[in-house]
Amino acid sequence: MKPLKRRLLASALAAAVLAGSAACGSGEGTGTSADGGLTLWTHNAGNPEELAVVEQIVADWNAAHPEKKITVQAFPQAAYNEAVVAAATAKKLPCILDTDAPTVPNWAYAGYLVPLEIPADLLAKQLPSTVGTYQGKTYSVGYYEAALGLFARKSALNAAGVRIPTLEQPWTATEFDRALRAIKSSGKYPITFDLGTGDTTTEWWTYAYSPFLQSFGGDLIDRDTYKTSSGVLNGDKALAWARWLQGLVKQGYSPQRSSQDAFADFVNGKSAMVWSGIWNSGSLSKVEDGVVLPPPDFGNGPKIGGGSWQWAVSSSCADKATAMEYLRSSLTAKSIAAFAEKQNVIPATEEAAALAPGWQPGGEKRFFLEESRKLAMVRPPTPGYPYLTTTFAKATQDIIAGGDPKQILDRAANEIDRDLKSNNYYGF
């Protein structure tokens, strides 16, 4: 009994020490340095092109505001969210930080972020999915957007005798099925349509495959109330989506587990079509007759995922006015165009698109902007999103692995409903 008693005493002591240090950490405001400067966090340490643009914007600001300098701190993307959550717990958040669009409501709900004070006319210029809102308030805004696309070989489609779909007239489910069957029976490609299942990160599974579900007429959560998933995630339409997705694997159109880089397989001629994103569009030119197409319409219109990295201001920032001013002044056509020039992303405004080569109407990259404007559907803006996405991604993985769709979706909907209930519906 004695060692136990001592152990308890020791842990109580340590807890007291911890509590003491935590109390010391909670000062008034954070994210500012002694000389009145502000700190900015970004996720793109592993992406030198994007980081360079951010640093340029900050350098321009610093030159104009020497008394309110901003310091950039870049993190690797894989560790970024953890760093923010840890910093928020320790009350050491920077003033300005970038956030992945679907996590914005979660962080807003947790009190990490404050609503942005950016004039409505400035926000109106933005692509709708580059503005992060939660409960009617704007919490984040982005310089760019990403988009999914169906990358295909024209020759394969021509040989199969199917038309090339357009944004105005996408494939119907039947047309797509006919294309798959014809390409597979030609026997020219080991993989007919690569879903890209080799990427095991949770967010890819939700970002990539939930638009198909929405095109079928289902969804992750009922977007009228945000209080239940029953009926939308496990209804007849969702079931049809699950059977279709599973059928792609069962009928041998798509591998159960794609290789690590499905797009490289496409470029190397292993697959006729691949489901991928704008970030690979730079390599499309390596395919002689490569085209990018909109996804098929499964009944509820073709859909792609919306929402990329966006910028927000932390609630603990001691100088919010300056942080807001920085964000406001950085949303210029010039800086937005710089992002679109340096990497494969969609510029967030039409003015910027006019400046960035290839993005003007009729430009070679224009497709993605039109596609995003027309088809993008943001992932459900609810604080419960982290639970939604992990549950949905796992359910989709189980469906691809050959599990019983009805059982999987029923369980997922139940789990989500239980989570929503235990959190008092996250304030909805």
Add this chain to the structure above:
Amino acid sequence: MAVSISPAPVVAEPKPAPRRHDRGQRRDQRRTGLLMIAPSGVLLILFFFVPVALGFALAFTDARLISPKPLEFIGLDNFQRLLHDPVFWKSLRNTLFFAAVIVPVQSGFALLLALLVNVKMRGTNIFRTLYFIPVVTSIVVVSILWRFMYQQDGLVNSMLHWTTGNVVRIDWLNDTSTALPAIMLMSVWQAVGFHMVIWLSGLQTIPGELYEAADLDGAGTWQKFRYITWPGLRNTRTFILVTITIAALSLFTQVHVMTAGGPLDATSTMVYQAVRVGYQQQQTAYASAISVVFFLLVLTVSLIQRWLTRERKA
């Protein structure tokens, strides 16, 4: 390696004559002692006892990683939920199955290797090093490499093709029946060298005279193993049993890197589920409940093992 504690022989010492500074000296000694255990003591408390205590406490609340909602005590709700969670039962089953296979296979194989490299022959050091290399390689790196090897067009399948003449084609990590065995094989390969070294150190504590005497008595190889080696490895055996069991029960990295618990939860383990639920799904309290059950499981298994391998009074 001293797992079993044998009582030290009591030797009667003449009591030292009482001295003047005895008390002060003893206090000094105690202070020095405390000072010396302080670094590891503080670390242990901070990073072991506090988290364990927190884990126990949080398991009875609705704590979440990110939430403005104040913490509420909800009693046994998390444990009740656990009872009806099919993933938990599957994880528990996988964990126990993994340990049940790994413990005998890995320790047996390690003993075999140790016996092989214990012979006095040229070049045994090369083999000892070879078998030990996977142990010093990062488990993450090993897992990634094996994931490539297990791919449909990977090394394992190519070798099977070559030897069986294109009969066998298994998608190792994507088939519910082969995923866990594939991870087992790879885990044994990775860790067997470590336990080989432990066995080896045990083997070298057995005096050579015993074998010489046995030779004179005309004992065969099996008899020497059965009556000299095996009893001589008693303490080593206990140590290996306990460490392999605990390591096997806490299987995580391989699953995290190679299969993410899939396909259809065929490789989900308790630790993996706790991490997934706790971090990705932000359900701190539920993950704590899983950890508490895991803690009790490991404790029970270890206690049973201790009891089975206890020093029996002759």
